[in-house]
Amino acid sequence: MSRRRWVRVAGSVAVALVLASLASCGASSASTASSASSTHATVASTAKPAAAVAKTTTTVRPVATTTTTTIPPGPQNITLAFAGDLLPHGPINSRAAQYGRATGKPYDYAPMLAPMAPIISKADVAICHMEVPVAPPGQPITTYPSFGSPPQLVEGAKSAGYDGCSNASNHSLDRGRAGIQATLDRFDQDGMHHAGTARTALEAITITKYQVKGVTVAHLSYAYDFNGYHLPADAPWAANKIDPKRIRADAARARREGADLVVVSLHWGTEYDSNPNQFQRDVASQILTSKDISLVIGCHAHVVQPIGKVNGTYVVWGMGNQLANQRQVPKSDGITVIATAHRAKSGKWGIAGIEAVPTWIEGGSFRVLPVVATLKNPATPAGLRAELNASYDRTLNVLRRQRTNGVTVAAKP
Numbered sequence: 001m002s003r004r005r006w007v008r009v010a011g012s013v014a015v016a017l018v019l020a021s022l023a024s025c026g027a028s029s030a031s032t033a034s035s036a037s038s039t040h041a042t043v044a045s046t047a048k049p050a051a052a053v054a055k056t057t058t059t060v061r062p063v064a065t066t067t068t069t070t071i072p073p074g075p076q077n078i079t080l081a082f083a084g085d086l087l088p089h090g091p092i093n094s095r096a097a098q099y100g101r102a103t104g105k106p107y108d109y110a111p112m113l114a115p116m117a118p119i120i121s122k123a124d125v126a127i128c129h130m131e132v133p134v135a136p137p138g139q140p141i142t143t144y145p146s147f148g149s150p151p152q153l154v155e156g157a158k159s160a161g162y163d164g165c166s167n168a169s170n171h172s173l174d175r176g177r178a179g180i181q182a183t184l185d186r187f188d189q190d191g192m193h194h195a196g197t198a199r200t201a202l203e204a205i206t207i208t209k210y211q212v213k214g215v216t217v218a219h220l221s222y223a224y225d226f227n228g229y230h231l232p233a234d235a236p237w238a239a240n241k242i243d244p245k246r247i248r249a250d251a252a253r254a255r256r257e258g259a260d261l262v263v264v265s266l267h268w269g270t271e272y273d274s275n276p277n278q279f280q281r282d283v284a285s286q287i288l289t290s291k292d293i294s295l296v297i298g299c300h301a302h303v304v305q306p307i308g309k310v311n312g313t314y315v316v317w318g319m320g321n322q323l324a325n326q327r328q329v330p331k332s333d334g335i336t337v338i339a340t341a342h343r344a345k346s347g348k349w350g351i352a353g354i355e356a357v358p359t360w361i362e363g364g365s366f367r368v369l370p371v372v373a374t375l376k377n378p379a380t381p382a383g384l385r386a387e388l389n390a391s392y393d394r395t396l397n398v399l400r401r402q403r404t405n406g407v408t409v410a411a412k413p
Helices: 011-018 090-103 110-120 152-160 176-189 245-257 278-286 370-374 382-399
Strands: 007-010 078-086 125-130 162-168 193-195 207-212 216-225 262-268 295-299 307-310 314-318 322-323 333-343 347-363 368-370 405-408
Touching: 078 110, 078 216, 078 262, 078 295, 090 110, 090 152, 110 152, 110 333, 110 368, 110 370, 125 152, 125 262, 152 176, 162 216, 176 193, 193 207, 193 216, 207 245, 216 245, 216 333, 245 262, 245 278, 262 278, 262 347, 278 295, 278 307, 314 347, 322 333, 322 347, 333 382, 347 370, 347 382, 368 370, 370 382, 382 405
Parallel strands: 078 125, 078 322, 125 162, 162 193, 216 262, 262 295, 295 314, 347 405
Antiparallel strands: 007 207, 078 333, 207 216, 307 314, 333 347, 347 368
């Protein structure tokens, strides 16, 4: 989209350091560069030469200095949108094939995500979570337990207004390196951006950055594990695994490379449990000793989890499903998160607040519906209205378990 552009940059020093340590799949910590700015006043004084008189007296008058802090030119706020798992089970792919017959495509996921487009497209940066790889060319489409989606799923995400996705998940290695290659090739083809998996060692250490309105947003992505699949011995960099020390080091490097904001996406948690588990809490506490991280975004549980703060940083523990065929309550509930970033007088950016937008997946059509906006539509039928009201109440009850200042949810009409 014209409102944003993206870059992926690897510093030469970082390249040398990480390539040297690929065999151990480690990442060295580097010191964090300070981004604070300061104003200096310089006062010049004049003194007579000592030889001019036998005895001299120097009087120093106090000089009043004034330091003025001005806000740099440019925007003072930007918005960042995030959504939960894109998990195309068999019935979803079958429905996408039906939609595709009407549009002349093998599969068309755009109608499913279209109801979210007015919300997603308004954000300055919008990032989804692509939980599954694309099936390699010439290989069959597969679903649970080892996914390989149609490539048109990426196009569908783009049609809704997403600029990129987090890609590190427990399914990252379902179709091996060929699946990662096919996925990222399709992302490139559709002009979508990605983080968390890689085709080459250089790509693995290249930090994804979005440039929007003069603001640089870095995006990092990691997963807790890969469902029993092992990282290839000759490509231990193919997918990012959660390692708090590495995450802190990557965030520090992103700052050194000019990031104003650093978002960390984590695929973690216990499936179908709306409470953060101990692993999530431990990882959040360990990585958020770093002030380089601006926001933590969680996926994987397939149900909504609360939004909290750890060491002063917002943590979205889990957003539930964005698109999936998991009809059991509450697996069709989800939230899309709209984070507002604000620039302080010092020029430093931070997350000022978060709006949680409840969503619900309609059975059959698999349309992802923004609950409040759909309830406001007088044409919404009574049966659907009842489903949406129940979904909203479930989501609100989860979010209220951890009341956090700055987190809001739109009221039902």
